[in-house]
Amino acid sequence: MLRKKLSKLIVGIMAAVMLSGGMSGVGQAAFASSNASVVSAEARTVQNATTPQEMLTHVKDSKVSTINVTAPIALDKDIITAINSRTTQLTIEVSGNGVLEIPTNTFTQAVTIDGNGQSNPSQSLITIARGTGKTGELLRIANGVQSGVVIKNVIFNNGNDETQSAIIRNGQNDKVTLDSNHLVGKGSLVLQNGALTGFTLENNTLGEGKLLSRQTLPVTFNAVPGPTVINFSGSIKDDGTSVNVQVGSTATVIVKDASNKEVFKDVTALDVMNGTSNRFNEAKFSLDVTGLAQNAKYSAEVTFNIVDEVKNKYTRVQTVNNLETKGTFSSTVTSTGNNSATITLNHGDLATTSYPLTLEVFNGSTSVFVQRDIRHSTTSTSVNATGLASGTNYTYEIRDNANKVINTGTFTTTSSTITGGGSTGGSVTSGDLTTNDINRADIKDVSVSIPVGNTTLANSLRDGRDYKTNIEGVTVTYSNGKVEFTGLVPEKDYRDLTITYTDKDGRTRTVKVPSFKTKVSETKLRQFIVDVYRYSLDRVADERGFAYWEDQLKNKKTSPADFVKNLLNEPEFINKHKTTTAKIEGLYQVIVNRKSDSQGLSFWTKKYDDLVARGYSESMALRVIVDEMVNEQEFKNRVRDLGL
Structure with a gap:
């Protein structure tokens, strides 16, 4: 009692001295410093935990807002009870070698970690976050937790590195429930080592992340500008590692002009297709943004909000810049x-x-x-x-x-009548190649080497110069008694091929080449080009065009999808295929090199007719369909087979 009275007396005297100005500056500073350290200790809200006891102490302390876990910590019953009893926000940051573990055979009934979340999981009180230098899982459920594990209303923050490991690793337990949790950032929530038998995964909000480590949920997105309209289309598929995309999924399209002013915003429902034995559920949309200015630049952002069959929610965002509307021509x-x-x-x-x-x-x-x-x-x-x-x-x-x-x-061109003795000029015929020469020729898919049997012609060619053909893109040379043509097109009949050259006397001479047909393509890429020309334009390629596209595709200057879309933009395709069914059948031949199946034919014909009914021209509707079909997996497999 005496000690307490003395303490109070000393404090009172010091306070009086300070108020009267009797304490020196050094004394005042020392007192203030001492007092500040006490306040700082009370306000400090970040604590480290390397043992279960430290973890329990900090979880129970409502003034602690962040616990930095730097060593493995087993979550026993007392720690989990304290977590579930929190009334203030708490972030458990797992760093370095830290990991939270639900151990084996510690619990006699189901383990439940509840972040005390409200109806909106983002209001959860408990956040488990990836800290500095942390790789691997943040929460490990050990093998043999027979009582079952329930984790709900927790925010998991994995950062924005999508290559990070999954947050939760489960041992061989068949009673695990993740319900109404919220994933912030990218990466995945659960490491999937095998089948998810016994897992219940529902009502989780994944944002731009994934529910499972093997999940991809591939998104395709296209924007096709017209004179005053841009057609947006896209799709998202279930990749077979999780539940299917469901009705209620939407796409939000926002379009901005060159000044970054928003000129359009709309939310459209995704059209969900039922899965088959060969195809998982797929959700698609197609939307026209009309009333735009011609020859103007725009940017767009499309946000896919996907819901699966047990109400897990995903967000995928696609952006595109430098969209330019077209003008009339x-x-x-x-x-x-x-x-x-x-x-x-x-x-x-x-x-x-x-x-x-x-x-x-x-x-x-x-x-x-x-x-x-x-x-x-x-x-x-x-x-x-x-x-x-x-x-x-x-x-x-x-x-x-x-x-x-x-x-x-x-x-x-108009017809003309020539009178008199005919025409004259500097071109003369010095003899032609013969059918026998063709029979001895080495004919390939894009070249032919023809031996010249006529000695006079061979000598004239040998001494000549400036060899040319009458077909642009086809080159000709003469060497060792043979005429060599390159730049030809596979499977093409050549009936009117001629050579012109200047002989040693300076005269222009013309040589006719008998008919021949080049062989089938020697590479898959060349056959691909031949097939696309055949089924889209109903003709063989011209030499210059064939060489151009082979170079573009082989050297990856143009994608196979853009090549296909380019040729299908020709009016010949629409003119050749009069009905909707004929158009879709033609697209199947061009894009995947086969006839349609009944389900696919029904889907695409309905979509094409719907677009036309909404005011699309035939060519614009066709472009929308083509843009979607070239993003299907079957076409991607065909491209992969080409080695591109």
Whole structure:
């Protein structure tokens, strides 16, 4: 009692001295420092735990907001009871060598860790987080916990590194329930070593993370701009490692203009397809954003909110920038002569990124005229195609700088009558190759080597120069008594191939080549190109186009999907396939090289007809279908088989 009175007296005297200004500055500072240390100790809310006893002490202390676990700690009954009894927020940060473990045979009844979460799990009081230097699981359920384990209303924070290990590792226990937990960040909640027999996983919110370590939930997303519209489509599939995507899943589409102003926002329900023995559930959507400006740039964000059959929720976000709406574009044949034609390009609002353009004229499948580097300086540009034959039907195509066809047309040159003794010129015939030469030729898929049996012709070719063919893209050389052609197309009939060259006297000579057909493709990639041309355009490829696409695909300058979409954008496909069924059957042949199955045919024909009924043009509806089909797994498998 005397000691307590003396203490009070001393404190009273010190306080009086301070108030009267009688204590020195040093004394005041010392007192203030001592007092501050007491306050700091009371306010300190971060504690370390390396033993179960330290863990229990800190969990019970409502003033502790964070416990840093740096060593393995077994969660016994007392610790779990204290966790479940918390009334204030607590973060258990597992760092370094730390791990929380529910040990074997410690409990006689089900182990329940309850974060005291409200109806919204994000309001849970308990957070278990990955700390500095921590790899591997944060919570380990040991083998043989026979009583069962229930974990609910807990926030698990795994950070934003999706390569991190799963948070929970389960031993060989068949009574584990994860209910209404919330995963923050990426990565996965549960390490899946095998079958999940006895697991109950429901009502968990996974955000951008995964429920299971083997899960992928692959998302595909496409945006196809038109003149004043952008079609957004996408899908998400169950990958077979977890429960199926269910009705109630949605996609939120937000579109912003170049100034980052939001111009569109909509939530659309995902169309869920039932699974089959060969296909897991899949949810798709297709949405038109209309009323946009022509030739304008936009960005978009699509958020998939996925719900599975036991109400676990996932979020997947896809973004795309530099979407540019297109402008109108047309062309007109303004005049024709007996050996020329004038084609006028009306540029309209075609995106500037499409330039420069190329115009090419064809006689059948043979290119006869090319004008490259067409720029957009005025509202229209006229191109004079020359060197044509009189009274002949021609087609032409206009391509953008990505070699995508944006316009086509046809014309016929006028006929001319030649009177008198015929035509003269500097070209003479010095003899032709023969059928016997062709029979001895080494014919391959994209080249042919023809021995020249005519000695006079062989000598003239040997002494000649400037060898050319009448087919753009096909080159010819002469060496060791043989004419070598390269740049050919597999499985193509060559009936009118000629060689021109300059002989030693400076005269231009012409050599006709008998008909022959190249062999089938020697590589899978070449066969792929041949098949896509055949089924999309109903013709063999032109030589220049075939060589271009082989180079683009082989060197990964263009994806197989973009190649397919480019050719299917041609009007020939729609003109050839008149009905919806014919179009879908054609797409199956082009994209996966087979006939359709009944379920797929029904799905895609309905989707195509629905798009047309909503005001899509045939070409726009086709583009939407193609964009989705090339993202199907079957096409991806075909691409993988090509080695691309």
